[in-house]
Amino acid sequence: LGDPKTGKPQFNLTSAIVGYKRNYMSAYLQANSDPQNYGKLTVLKLPADSQTPGPGQTQTSMTTADQVSRDRNLLTGGNVNKIKYGNLLTLPVGDGGILYVEPWYLERNTGGPNAPSFPQLVKVLASYRDKVGYGATVKEALDQILPAAGNAATDQPGQTVTPPTQGATPPANPPPPTGSTGKDAAVKQLDDALRAVQDAQKSGDLGALGKALEQLQNAVNNYQKAGG
Known part of the structure; x- marks a missing residue:
């Protein structure tokens, strides 16, 4: 948080x-650390x-927004994910405004309580006054409710970002690694999947994203088979 005076x-x-x-x-309470x-x-x-609106009301308004609901139904269809x-972050902004920001993760159902699974950040939700922002990054979500605020909130000195190719399709899953170099190959497959x-x-x-998550799960399984 920024000091309101300095x-x-x-x-x-x-x-x-x-x-x-x-x-x-x-009210809003903060303890300086x-x-x-x-x-x-x-x-x-x-x-x-x-x-x-308090956190409960805001959570409901963000998660029931049209685009959010459509994407949620798309990604959770068939109980695969x-x-x-x-955490829903609450931040005072401007003259009496309250900004809410919440990350949204997707986790694959692997079919067993002890099976490995890795939540992945999918979207970021944001809310300010009566507007709801929704994007792949904090910057995108903030820009929808507070134009140009995304850069001010997320850019760091010396930090460069290379945008990915739009609509990029992840590579097909390679076969499970075998042989003496199987573990090294499994690590590389895991890195590529991430x-x-x-x-x-x-x-x-x-x-x-759905295909990439499937690729990641296969890579995790192959890594375990290789003795990772």
């Missing part, structure tokens, strides 16, 4: 507070007549 970043533990038996936010102000509590109180939501998932996430192609 604009410098701070490390804070935060919590959104709703009124008793109400769904609207009533920087050494110089460690333990200092700050409470930002909303006006008594405010009707700012399951959706997992990350890169394919990342490229598919950035491209926004949900069909390619």
Whole structure:
């Protein structure tokens, strides 16, 4: 979080507070965790007549948005995948505005409680006032609700980003590695599968993402067979 007076970043533990038996936010609590102000509590109180949606209401409005619902149905069809939501972040922005950001993960159903499975970031949800943002990255989601805010919130000095080819299709799954070099081949297959998932996430192609996740699961299985 940024200090409202200096604009410098701070490390804070935060919590959104709703009124008793109400769904609207009533206050925002933050505990400073920087050494110089460690333990200092700050409470930002909303006006008594405010009707700012709380975390529960916002979670519902974001996850039931049209595009979000369509993508969720597409990716979870046939019970092959399951959706997992990350922590819902609540941040005060501007003059009384509340920004919500939440990651959205996809995990393949592998058919057994002890089978390995790796949640993968698929989309990012964001909400500000009455707008809902939805994109493959935090930047994309923020730009939909606060134009040009994505760069300011995510760009770091010296950081460069190379966008993936749109609609990129992950390579076909190679056969299980065998022989004395099987483990090394399995590691390479696993690395390739992870890169394919990342490229598919950035491209926004949900069909390619489904194939990439299948490729990743096969790579994990092959790695285990190779003694990984």
